[in-house]
Amino acid sequence: MYGTTDFRKKYEEYANIVNNALENCIATDDKPGSEIYNAMKYSLAAGGKRLRPVLALAVCDILGGNRNDILPFACAIEMIHTYSLIHDDLPAMDNDDYRRGMPSNHKVFGEAMAILAGDALLNKAYELMISHIMKKEGDLKAYVRAMNVIAGSAGAEGMIRGQTLDIGCEGCELSEDTLEYMHRCKTGALITAAVLAGACIGRAAETEYEALKEYAANIGLAFQIKDDIMDVEGSLERMGKMSGKDAASGKNTYVSVYGLDKAARLLDRSVSAAVGALGCFGGEAGFLRDLALFIKDREN
């Protein structure tokens, strides 16, 4: 049940699996230039909720998939997410001094190193997935499909499209449809990729895959609406990053377009739709239902 130790215990269990695996993902050596590893590890180890890899593991589990098989994909998604945060914090983008409760990557290592650390994490993510696939024998389709979903969602039709709109539309008024499209790309795409990677590796049937896609689209939207609400109501202490920045930089958010009350109603609607999408899984999907509620109530 959400809010009870069961949900929290399970979430922590998944997050610990991911954290342990991530610790071993970035090697180190004593050759010249090895300081890049420090910049990569700094942001990767800085904490964060690990929401995306937890989702990937949970979905794979519900489908009876192999945890060791989804883990490299889950870690790769977290690396891609971390790279996007490092780049998003740069002065040329959102110019944020704090992330995950710590100084942003470029504040510690400088802008050039922060760009390189992000690039290196992105490359490492694909190396990790491909290395895993190379160890496999037989039908590799499910692995390649998972990787294809991840690559597509991180790129110019997904997260980067969303960021392009976000940066390009500062100070202009977006229609409700374009706002939703921007958020579905910027935040929703990678969250959806995490769920669908779990579905691919867990060998979901097509109806299960479609149901999970619907669930993911709705929690992705809910996650972003909540983020927009927290930017108005949150604080640096609670969130580990600056609040109030969206309004100050003229960003289009659910709060700026709809107001706080309607944004909260839209959040409720997305969470209900997410929960509704899981009907075909019955009791097996309890954790995913609780996760949708957690997204609504989270404080960071």
Ligand code: GRG
């Ligand atoms: C630079 C290509 C590129 C993309 C950046 C992710 C992103 C796109 C920008 C981040 C800006 C932002 C605050 C978006 C709102 C939603 C979001 C992705 C929040 C951060 O994700 P969390 O809350 O972070 O899961 P943690 O630290 O918990 O992992």
